[in-house]
Amino acid sequence: MSSINAIELFPQIEHRLFPVCTQVTLNHGICDSHCVSCPIGRLNHGDASEEVRNEFRPGTRKQMPFDLFAKVADEVARYPHAWLRLHARGEPLLHPQIVEMVHYAKQSGVSIVQAFTDAISLNEAKAVAILKAGLDVLECSIHGHDGT
Ligand code: SF4
Numbered sequence: 021m022s023s024i025n026a027i028e029l030f031p032q033i034e035h036r037l038f039p040v041c042t043q044v045t046l047n048h049g050i051c052d053s054h055c056v057s058c059p060i061g062r063l064n065h066g067d068a069s070e071e072v073r074n075e076f077r078p079g080t081r082k083q084m085p086f087d088l089f090a091k092v093a094d095e096v097a098r099y100p101h102a103w104l105r106l107h108a109r110g111e112p113l114l115h116p117q118i119v120e121m122v123h124y125a126k127q128s129g130v131s132i133v134q135a136f137t138d139a140i141s142l143n144e145a146k147a148v149a150i151l152k153a154g155l156d157v158l159e160c161s162i163h164g165h166d167g168t
Pocket residue numbers: 051052053054055058059060061062108109110111137138
């Protein structure tokens with residue numbers, strides 16, 4: 021049986037001190053898409069498994085408070101090789117403080133702030149605002165040309 025050698029996997033010392041990518045869920049279980057490959061999409065379809073329905077039962081689908089986000093951003097900012105990715109188990113652009121969060125992360129010194137989005141809620145005003153706030157990368161995921 022082979023084993024994973026962390027030193028071979030992460031030859032640069034800073035990569036062993038702190039992860040390269042910190043992924044933050046701003047909206048736990050809250051999304052406006054219906055991706056069939058995703059538990060949240062399945063919830064929105066209404067055909068999620070019992071396990072998923074239990075994980076995202078009423079009261080658990082929450083938005084990250086700004087103070088908690090700021091703590092994470094401050095920590096990531098201490099490592100110049102590390103970047104912050106806004107996604108996972110929810111749509112980041114639906115967070116009401118997304119612009120302020122991106123701005124805070126950049127001001128605190130995070131080298132790369134990236135958001136992964138379905139872009140459904142993205143309009144011109146929001147796009148301009150998050151770019152002005154300093155967002156470095158906007159990754160758009162398009163699953164289909166009709167309802168997904
Ligand atoms: S956009 Fe992302 S969080 Fe939303 S349903 Fe699709 S994969 Fe899941």
